[in-house]
Amino acid sequence: MGRLVSLLGVPHDPTLPSAKKLRPDGVLPPGTQAVYDHYAVLRKELDDSKPDVVVLVGSDHLNQWFMNNMPPFLIGKAPRLTGPFEDEIRSWRLDRYSAAIDGVLARQILVGGYEKGIDFAYSDEFIADHAITIPMNFLRPEGDLPLVPIFINLLAPPLPPGRRYFRVGELVREIIEEIDDNKRVAVVFTGHFTNAVGSPMMLDCVEKPESELDTELWGYIQANDIESILKRSTWDQLYEWGNGTPGFLGFVFGFGVARGVKPPYASMICTPAQPTCGIFFWDEATLNGDAK
Amino acid sequence: MSKYAVDKVLWQVARDVSLEQAFKNDRAAFLLGRDLTPTEHTALMEFDIRALFQGGAHPFMIYMSAQRMMGGWSYQFMTDYVAKIHDLKLVDIKT
Numbered sequence: 001m002g003r004l005v006s007l008l009g010v011p012h013d014p015t016l017p018s019a020k021k022l023r024p025d026g027v028l029p030p031g032t033q034a035v036y037d038h039y040a041v042l043r044k045e046l047d048d049s050k051p052d053v054v055v056l057v058g059s060d061h062l063n064q065w066f067m068n069n070m071p072p073f074l075i076g077k078a079p080r081l082t083g084p085f086e087d088e089i090r091s092w093r094l095d096r097y098s099a100a101i102d103g104v105l106a107r108q109i110l111v112g113g114y115e116k117g118i119d120f121a122y123s124d125e126f127i128a129d130h131a132i133t134i135p136m137n138f139l140r141p142e143g144d145l146p147l148v149p150i151f152i153n154l155l156a157p158p159l160p161p162g163r164r165y166f167r168v169g170e171l172v173r174e175i176i177e178e179i180d181d182n183k184r185v186a187v188v189f190t191g192h193f194t195n196a197v198g199s200p201m202m203l204d205c206v207e208k209p210e211s212e213l214d215t216e217l218w219g220y221i222q223a224n225d226i227e228s229i230l231k232r233s234t235w236d237q238l239y240e241w242g243n244g245t246p247g248f249l250g251f252v253f254g255f256g257v258a259r260g261v262k263p264p265y266a267s268m269i270c271t272p273a274q275p276t277c278g279i280f281f282w283d284e285a286t287l288n289g290d291a292k
Numbered sequence: 293m294s295k296y297a298v299d300k301v302l303w304q305v306a307r308d309v310s311l312e313q314a315f316k317n318d319r320a321a322f323l324l325g326r327d328l329t330p331t332e333h334t335a336l337m338e339f340d341i342r343a344l345f346q347g348g349a350h351p352f353m354i355y356m357s358a359q360r361m362m363g364g365w366s367y368q369f370m371t372d373y374v375a376k377i378h379d380l381k382l383v384d385i386k387t
Binding site for chain 1: 296299300307345351352366
């Protein structure tokens with residue numbers, strides 16, 4: 001049986017890795033340092049959990065999948081994951097990432113999904129954009145752990161409701177726990193709180209880092225009020241706060257993987273340095289009901 | 293509904309260097325035969341990001357294609373971009 005040994009939720013703002021170089025003043029803002037500090041903690045936690053494979057849940061930012069053929073949930077099962085795109089590397093001075101894909105687990109999740117009612121799309125040829133490569137460069141720069149990428153549509157409406165993201169997260173965990181070998185599996189998911197990249201309110205976070213929506217959602221997370229989170233998690237309600245805000249559904253997916261168990265380690269970082277970031281971590285004992 | 297056609301132009305400009313160059317070289321030829329309203333055609337010919345935004349083009353694609361049109365991302369690019377649309381309200385972008 002597979003075992004979920006760690007679950008991590010992280011940000012992927014493309015300015016994070018090279019924030020110091022990208023800023024006109026060349027100074028690393030405290031709000032970005034705070035993200036680095038959390039990432040350092042999670043990097044160690046991922047390593048300590050000794051996973052055999054990492055399932056990575058994130059979006060493609062209309063880089064390769066477009067409205068001519070838009071998959072809500074897609075399993076990447078190419079032999080190898082590489083990325084990000086060249087223009088992302090140029091624009092944000094991002095590092096490349098490359099790692100093997102665990103094709104066996106990728107196919108088990110794909111087929112297991114069909115059996116449980118999720119009609120995943122799949123791809124044998126793709127590039128992972130910054131939403132995948134940034135978390136992995138922070139969490140496992142060595143690139144030595146096999147991955148299974150699950151691409152979820154967070155950008156191109158119409159989107160499924162948040163309940164579907166939560167349910168798919170639950171089912172992916174079920175599949176992982178039903179596989180017939182003893183793999184230790186980590187899941188990393190990434191998303192947003194208020195985020196308006198490309199929208200008129202894009203720089204509102206500079207003047208007011210924590211939006212009313214951030215406050216509301218963080219309150220639900222702290223109270224572990226999953227029902228209120230799910231009621232709020234629709235495209236129309238999140239989009240009102242900026243076209244990137246439906247990225248919160250990436251976090252909702254992770255909450256589904258956690259089966260609604262409250263994260264023992266969580267932080268919302270609201271700062272003028274970048275859009276609001278979310279950090280979440282569940283350890284093996286908490287995930288498997290044997291926490292003291 | 294031709295929002296999709298507008299988004300596709302922006303996507304091609306943002307994601308394909310050869311198509312970006314083709315658009316920059318001859319916008320009229322690039323747009324020939326596409327399912328665009330006169331308003332959308334003008335917005336793309338002038339690369340008027342306010343008009344594109346108001347017409348329901350995807351903000352992320354406007355932003356990414358504007359980077360290509362204006363020489364890449366920088367903080368100055370970002371603040372200039374927002375200054376052009378800061379007073380606008382979000383519109384429906386579903387295609």
